[in-house]
Amino acid sequence: AQKVTQAQTEISVVEKEDVTLDCVYETRDTTYYLFWYKQPPSGELVFLIRRNSFDEQNEISGRYSWNFQKSTSSFNFTITASQVVDSAVYFCALSDPGAQKLVFGQGTRLTINP
Amino acid sequence: DTGVSQDPRHKITKRGQNVTFRCDPISEHNRLYWYRQTLGQGPEFLTYFQNEAQLEKSRLLSDRFSAERPKGSFSTLEIQRTEQGDSAMYLCASSPPVYEQYFGPGTRLTVT
16 A cells, blocks of 8 residues: 655744755555645645656755655655745655555645744 | 636535535546545545546545546535535545646535
């Protein structure tokens, strides 16, 4: 069975600090996809990134970066120079190559204080 | 292009009543998913459609739940004889094959 663990329930930092959100996954599939979604207070899940299991290159998008390490089954997310608008619940998710239904972690609530 | 829309956004019902939710996916997305999210938890998969065919249902989806997607366009999720444990946010998402899912704003159900 697939499983995603986000061990950090809540993180609180001061604006402009860097913050890393951890994600560890379990799957028996050799092909799979990993995702990060953001859920702001408004409630709507916002897609951030999708990676497939064959692409271990790290990715950077502005202040966001992702580190995918197959050896440790981790897909961590770093926000550099955090801003108040980054405050949200962040979910890591895993999907199979077929139905591609998402298995979500429990989420990390990130609070950026001014 | 509009995103995924869901109606209603909020529903309060009494235990034992039936409720129906609607989801309109992004046009041309042939896959449509339903998830349920309770407070403090990540969304949990309920069911998904490829075009009009319902291809998988979670064990979370009891006999009181039914979903349809006539003609492969919008979808409805019906809950019969609601129970207090059904109180949750019901999320709909759509995607083309092998791509990320885009979520709607959800329908928050409160069963009193």
